Amino acid sequence: MKKLTENILYQVIKKRPEQSYKGTYGRVLIIGGTKQFGGAAIMNALASVHSGAGLVTVATDPSNFTALHSHLPEAMVVNFNDYLIPYIQSHDVILIGSGLGDRLDLVKTTFAAVSAKQIMIVDGSALTLVAANHLVWPTSRLIITPHQMEWQRVSDVPISQQTFEALNSSARAHFNVKPIVVLKQFHTQIYTDNGSFELTIGGPYQATGGMGDTLAGIIAGFVAQFSNTSLDDNVLAAVYIHSAIADELAQQSFVTLPTQISAKLPYFMKKYAN
Ligand SMILES: NC(=O)C1=CN([C@@H]2O[C@H](COP(=O)(O)OP(=O)(O)OC[C@H]3O[C@@H](n4cnc5c(N)ncnc54)[C@H](OP(=O)(O)O)[C@@H]3O)[C@@H](O)[C@H]2O)[C@@H](O)CC1
Ligand SMILES: Nc1ncnc2c1ncn2[C@@H]1O[C@H](COP(=O)(O)OP(=O)(O)O)[C@@H](O)[C@H]1O
Numbered sequence: 377m378k379k380l381t382e383n384i385l386y387q388v389i390k391k392r393p394e395q396s397y398k399g400t401y402g403r404v405l406i407i408g409g410t411k412q413f414g415g416a417a418i419m420n421a422l423a424s425v426h427s428g429a430g431l432v433t434v435a436t437d438p439s440n441f442t443a444l445h446s447h448l449p450e451a452m453v454v455n456f457n458d459y460l461i462p463y464i465q466s467h468d469v470i471l472i473g474s475g476l477g478d479r480l481d482l483v484k485t486t487f488a489a490v491s492a493k494q495i496m497i498v499d500g501s502a503l504t505l506v507a508a509n510h511l512v513w514p515t516s517r518l519i520i521t522p523h524q525m526e527w528q529r530v531s532d533v534p535i536s537q538q539t540f541e542a543l544n545s546s547a548r549a550h551f552n553v554k555p556i557v558v559l560k561q562f563h564t565q566i567y568t569d570n571g572s573f574e575l576t577i578g579g580p581y582q583a584t585g586g587m588g589d590t591l592a593g594i595i596a597g598f599v600a601q602f603s604n605t606s607l608d609d610n611v612l613a614a615v616y617i618h619s620a621i622a623d624e625l626a627q628q629s630f631v632t633l634p635t636q637i638s639a640k641l642p643y644f645m646k647k648y649a650n
């Protein structure tokens with residue numbers, strides 16, 4: 377397993393060309409946040425916008441609109457009970473699942489509408505719904521971001537066996553579509569067609585609800601905007617920067633809040649842009 381280093385940030389984060397506009401940096405659709413878990417979609421969106429996605433729309437329960445806008449007026453909203461197919465088809469990147477509760481209907485609609493050229497990130501409750509209902513993965517460019525229990529649910533590799541890299545790799549190989557797998561834990565592992573990678577930074581100051589929702593949002597922001605590097609590299613850079621910022625915050629803080637990580641992203645990214 378290759379160890380991720382800071383070098384991935386120099387490779388991926390580039391100074392922006394002057395001849396560009398918001399459309400250049402990608403359109404992200406976030407589908408998540410039931411009434412109970414609205415914070416998850418808000419944290420997705422904060423991370424996507426702060427990491428540089430050009431346009432972010434959040435399809436969520438309408439009870440979350442005001443809270444989302446008060447944190448992030450940059451985001452657009454749509455009621456996730458409305459007809460979503462035109463939204464799904466017109467976005468470059470779809471992030472589904474954070475705080476999605478039991479909305480299997482939304483997972484099915486999204487999987488059916490997404491096309492092969494779009495990038496889809498599946499997180500949180502959507503992973504649990506895929507596993508519980510034996511859904512077939514869509515043939516989009518797919519990234520999944522399970523924590524260890526979610527990975528157990530979707531891959532059948534028990535948490536106690538997940539230390540074995542070969543088992544995780546072979547479980548991934550048996551999916552109908554081979555996704556980039558971000559297996560989150562202390563020292564997160566990333567499984568790709570080009571090998572597996574290990575994060576060697578980060579720590580338990582990150583163990584706060586919303587930390588994974590924030591990572592999923594950063595991944596969306598990175599894959600939406602960086603078009604000169606591979607999808608694999610963009611995901612690796614997103615995973616690295618999430619914990620690098622946490623490490624920096626942890627020098628002064630006992631816990632590192634997800635929203636603090638998002639707030640720091642633009643400043644942290646600046647030093648790598650060349
Ligand atoms: N503010 C918001 O709106 C927030 C909304 N959120 C949203 O809530 C949804 C549910 O997400 P979830 O992860 O909380 O619940 P679930 O999928 O049932 O997994 C938990 C079960 O797995 C077990 N477990 C074992 N290992 C584990 C591990 N490494 N990491 C984590 N758990 C581990 C664990 O064991 P236990 O803690 O009981 O020991 C428990 O039995 C999801 O969509 C998410 O986006 C959250 O982001 C929070 C903030
Ligand atoms: N002890 C730890 N050390 C390093 N990172 C951690 C630790 N505990 C949690 N994390 C990180 O926090 C995030 C948790 O993701 P997840 O459980 O999906 O959170 P949530 O769904 O509440 O947003 C992952 O990125 C994980 O790697």
Ligand SMILES: [Mg+2]
Nearest residue numbers: 500523588589
């Ligand atoms: Mg999660």
